Amino acid sequence: MLLAPSILAADFANLQNEVEMLNKSQADWIHIDIMDGVFVPNISFGIPVCEAIAKYAKKHLDVHLMIINPEKYVDNFARAGANTISVHIEACQHLHRNLQQIRNLGCQAGIAVNPHTSISQLENVIEETDLVCLMSVNPGFGGQKFIPEMITKIEKARKIIDNQKKIISLEVDGGINLNNISKIITAGAEIIVAGQIIFKSTNPEITIKKIKNILK
Ligand code: DX5
Ligand code: ZN
Numbered sequence: 001m002l003l004a005p006s007i008l009a010a011d012f013a014n015l016q017n018e019v020e021m022l023n024k025s026q027a028d029w030i031h032i033d034i035m036d037g038v039f040v041p042n043i044s045f046g047i048p049v050c051e052a053i054a055k056y057a058k059k060h061l062d063v064h065l066m067i068i069n070p071e072k073y074v075d076n077f078a079r080a081g082a083n084t085i086s087v088h089i090e091a092c093q094h095l096h097r098n099l100q101q102i103r104n105l106g107c108q109a110g111i112a113v114n115p116h117t118s119i120s121q122l123e124n125v126i127e128e129t130d131l132v133c134l135m136s137v138n139p140g141f142g143g144q145k146f147i148p149e150m151i152t153k154i155e156k157a158r159k160i161i162d163n164q165k166k167i168i169s170l171e172v173d174g175g176i177n178l179n180n181i182s183k184i185i186t187a188g189a190e191i192i193v194a195g196q197i198i199f200k201s202t203n204p205e206i207t208i209k210k211i212k213n214i215l216k
Pocket of ligand 1: 006
């Protein structure tokens, strides 16, 4: 069970401190949300900020691309220090090729799935993936409410993944808090992304510790 705090909710004016706090904390990964204002109705930050995070980060960098034409940029993100790169199933004309491209860059390849997208669409690409990122909010913003119907979807995804021979991680992203986390884990999630609940708390390091205790 891994915890991936989402840097989107961090204080961007103190990014170095925020990354150093995550280094010291019990967080496992750092989740980096890239938004282009086209695939999602918001713009976050891009490659130079990812590089700046990588300069100080001592943890696995989990880059979530909420962008169209991700194939144009994955090599830049790999060079910027990404360890895992997830692309949206809804943003890829040639998802199979895109996943191979990510793996050829030496990164783990992830598929991110919007709430409205059926996970049956994973069927023909599952062999090419290392991680499935189920969105439990509509992507674009931090601090949204978890969509309760996503619990059944997590359970379904768990079954699909368990039927595979190779190891594929199941990540859940959006609206996770101390009250719903147990349900999400029981449904089958292995990697928990959490933004606002961590960074907007009075002591993010302690909140990370609290979440990790639930994940144990
Ligand atoms: C949403 C992003 C999430 C977001 C999670 O588009 O992909 O990673 O930062 O943030 P919280 O935990 O605040 O919902
Ligand atoms: Zn994300």
